[in-house]
Amino acid sequence: MIRCTDLSIVLNHKKLLHIENITFEEGIVHIIQGENGCGKSSLFRCMTGWSSPDSGSCVMLGSWVYQPQQFHLFAPKVLDNFLDAELAKQMLVSLKAESIINQSVKRLSGGERQKVALVRTLCTDADVYLLDEPTSYMDESSRLLAYQLIKERLLSLGKTVLMISHESVMDPFDCGKVYLFKDSKLNIINTW
């Protein structure tokens, strides 16, 4: 469970976002949408404690894993990014990317880099997963496979997923909520 209370983030003397009171329930996917620069990534950073809000608070119960939008892959090999190589291999097979496991990270495309980062995140056990645009560079079919993997590996085990995405991604998931940032506020626009 994640609860944000009176959360405000100010950037360059301008209020970037203000959330009065919001609770993200456990065990479902929460998709957060909004224009570029509206504060979606800043919200994730405040939730994890990477940065502090200007006022208010965010409480996250349980363990969490956070995949930032701009992530780093550990060099030199893709394999160096996983503690459990066997599990990672299984997930890469699900993403039809098993061929990259022994490749050098510097030879990967943007989409392949995201697949490695996503698998690395999913290999880490936690209660809450915060994914900041995890599929933005992937092609359509890879994206659907990634959502399917998130569903199988996380949601079916009762994990909570908060995902920032610009795409309409409701279909692959059984239930969840879509939030939209507008005028510095976060509103639920869809529940299914």
Add this chain to the structure above:
Amino acid sequence: MKEIIDIILTSLQVSLSSTTIAAIFAVPLGLFLGLSKSRMALRLRPVFSSLAGLPPVLAGITIFLLLSNAGPLGSFRLLYSKTAIITAQVLIVFPLIVASVYPLVLPIKAVFLETCFGLNIPKKQQIRFLISELRYGLLAAVLLGFGRAMAEVGAVMMVGGNIRYKTRVMTTAIVLETNQGNYSTALYLGIALLLISFSVNWLVHSLFKEVSHDPLY
């Protein structure tokens, strides 16, 4: 010939020793200065960059004054010894390595740290990952220091005294042989120094080429 070999070996011995000692302290400090957000780190970065370009003769005179009979460490009788040369070279090489290491961290720092934070990677493992990421750059920085130590003349002459079979290194021997008119010996030593310098530079360039081809850097 025996003397030339002795001079080359002495040069390699003191330069390798000073570079190793300097690197043991300079690499962690450089990584710390690159990673740290503290004000002290921000202030120390330009200090080390400036010290990297400091005239070596200043390091020489500092060590000379410290080790001379009237100096605070005079009782150890270290002046005109290999230890004195190594100490002076450490003083020259240390800031050079620090100033070469911290800029390696800066371009990847923000994304690297946020990724490690997001995956809850412990600090010790983060350092291990960082060293693995920057290994070519770190090695190049150390080799740069070694090259500088090998090429040093002024400070080495001042604290080593250029004593035959004791503290005579390639650079000081070249100066001496040239002054004495033994141009052939000076030339042999010059060629040996040039070969070592070329080898080190070639290694540094190949490593930096490897680094610059890596989009992660």
